[in-house]
Amino acid sequence: MTGPSSSFTSLRKAELHAHLNGCIPSAVVQDLLREFSVPIPEGLNPETDLQIREPVGSLAEYFKPWCLLKLLPVGKTCLDRMISSALASLKVDGVDYVELRNSPFSIAKQNSISLEESLQWLMDSLAAAVAQTGVDARLIPSLSRFDCTPDHGRKLLNAIKATNRRNIIVGVDLSGDEDKPVDPALSSFFRKAKEDMGLGISIHAGETFIPSNIDWAVTECGADRIGHGLAVAREPRLLDLLASRRICVEVCLSSNLLTGRVSSIAQHPVGQLIASGVPFVLCTDNPSVHNVPLSEEYALFLKHFPNSNALDSMYENQLKYAFRKV
Numbered sequence: 104m105t106g107p108s109s110s111f112t113s114l115r116k117a118e119l120h121a122h123l124n125g126c127i128p129s130a131v132v133q134d135l136l137r138e139f140s141v142p143i144p145e146g147l148n149p150e151t152d153l154q155i156r157e158p159v160g161s162l163a164e165y166f167k168p169w170c171l172l173k174l175l176p177v178g179k180t181c182l183d184r185m186i187s188s189a190l191a192s193l194k195v196d197g198v199d200y201v202e203l204r205n206s207p208f209s210i211a212k213q214n215s216i217s218l219e220e221s222l223q224w225l226m227d228s229l230a231a232a233v234a235q236t237g238v239d240a241r242l243i244p245s246l247s248r249f250d251c252t253p254d255h256g257r258k259l260l261n262a263i264k265a266t267n268r269r270n271i272i273v274g275v276d277l278s279g280d281e282d283k284p285v286d287p288a289l290s291s292f293f294r295k296a297k298e299d300m301g302l303g304i305s306i307h308a309g310e311t312f313i314p315s316n317i318d319w320a321v322t323e324c325g326a327d328r329i330g331h332g333l334a335v336a337r338e339p340r341l342l343d344l345l346a347s348r349r350i351c352v353e354v355c356l357s358s359n360l361l362t363g364r365v366s367s368i369a370q371h372p373v374g375q376l377i378a379s380g381v382p383f384v385l386c387t388d389n390p391s392v393h394n395v396p397l398s399e400e401y402a403l404f405l406k407h408f409p410n411s412n413a414l415d416s417m418y419e420n421q422l423k424y425a426f427r428k429v
Contacts, residue, residue: 111398117200117421118193118386118397120305120330120353122245122278124172125389126189126203129153132172135184139177147171154392158363162280162311165362168392173209179224182210186225187232189391190240196396200239202426203229204276207244207262208255218262226271241273241427243305246289248279256292263300273426274303277320278330281311293324303327303426305353309334309341310364317341321350328353328424333364335381336372342379351382351424356403357395358388368407377411384421 133149135141143149147170159165176182186203193201211221222244229240244263246255263272275296277285296302306320310331317334320326321344332352335341345352354373359365365372376383385400387393395403401414 111401112195112197112396114197114398114401115418116196116198116397116401117384117418117425118198119202119328119351119384119421119425120355120386120388121193121201121203122389123186123189123203123205124169124175125392126192126387127172127185128188128192128391131184131188132175135175135177135181136171139175139181141174141177143174144170154394155361156394158361160363162282162362166280173213176210176213176224178214179228182224183228183231186228186240187235190232190236190238192391192396194236194238196390196398198238198397200241200422200425200427202241202243202273204243204245204278206247206278207259208247208250218258219265222262222266222272226266226269229271230269239427242271243274243276243303243426244272245276245278246292248277248281248283248285251277251279251285251289253286253288253292256289260292260295260300263296263302270428272302273428274305274327276330277306279307281307281309281313281316287319287323290319290323293326297325297327301428305330305426307331310359310362312337312364314338314341317344321345321348326350327426331355331359331364332376333359333372335375339375342375342381345376345381346379349382351384351420352376353386354383355386355388356400357393361393368403371407373404374408377408377413382420382424383413384424385417 207221304326305328307330308316308320314334328351
């Protein structure tokens with residue numbers, strides 16, 4: 104992977120699919136692990152295991168950096184620095200709006216605090232970093248397929264109701280390895296978040312080429328956006344579903360290549376999205392883990408899909424499908 108393309112760095116950009124821990128510069132992560140004397144699990148090395156530079160054989164292998172990233176934050180001050188460094192890095196790449204995903208459950212467990220306190224930490228840190236950097240940043244709390252039940256959903260909704268007075272939380276998400284099934288009853292969490300609280304719904308679906316995950320996300324959960332959506336390559340009828348409902352796909356080219364889900368960018372299903380009129384936005388997923396900023400995703404897209412005019416309206420579409428209420 105190469106560095107950012109200068110021709111795209113200067114463009115205004117909005118980032119709609121980025122995980123907080125995957126946006127923190129690796130050097131900052133290493134500094135924080137040292138400064139806060141975080142014990143490093145055996146077999147892991149912060150100098151070599153925080154980035155994925157070449158395609159891997161499985162999502163489990165891809166998630167190796169998170170064995171280190173999830174050791175943070177250690178306290179509120181640590182979280183402040185994590186978020187400020189993430190926004191500063193995004194700003195350098197021309198991003199002026201971002202919706203960051205993070206699991207408040209993980210922060211609560213790591214720091215022995217309540218879920219409400221965890222969300223409050225995230226929102227306070229975001230607000231401070233926004234004032235410092237000028238990047239408009241909002242929060243999308245994530246449920247993880249690794250540890251998720253309808254009860255987790257109920258607790259998260261209650262915590263959002265109790266803390267989101269400044270409307271920093273704009274949506275909710277389901278993330279993690281899709282090969283791990285979730286309780287179908289979890290759909291009620293997303294419906295309530297959307298219909299009762301006005302939150303946007305973004306669900307990782309189809310990343311591991313399981314078409315039923317996209318069906319469930321759209322028809323049962325009311326998804327407004329789909330993360331990755333690669334299963335459309337194997338189930339073309341899904342293209343009609345997404346196009347007819349104007350559901351936006353969050354396309355993460357480098358991520359899909361590095362997870363080994365696509366063999367080459369030229370074979371990426373984004374070409375099918377374009378041909379079928381499915382709305383999509385380019386995203387990074389984890390720019391620091393990949394060492395690929397959003398400007399480089401633009402350059403990668405243009406290299407392989409030179410006849411598309413999608414980049415001309417990319418910023419407009421990013422803002423159109425953003426969850427913030429202007």
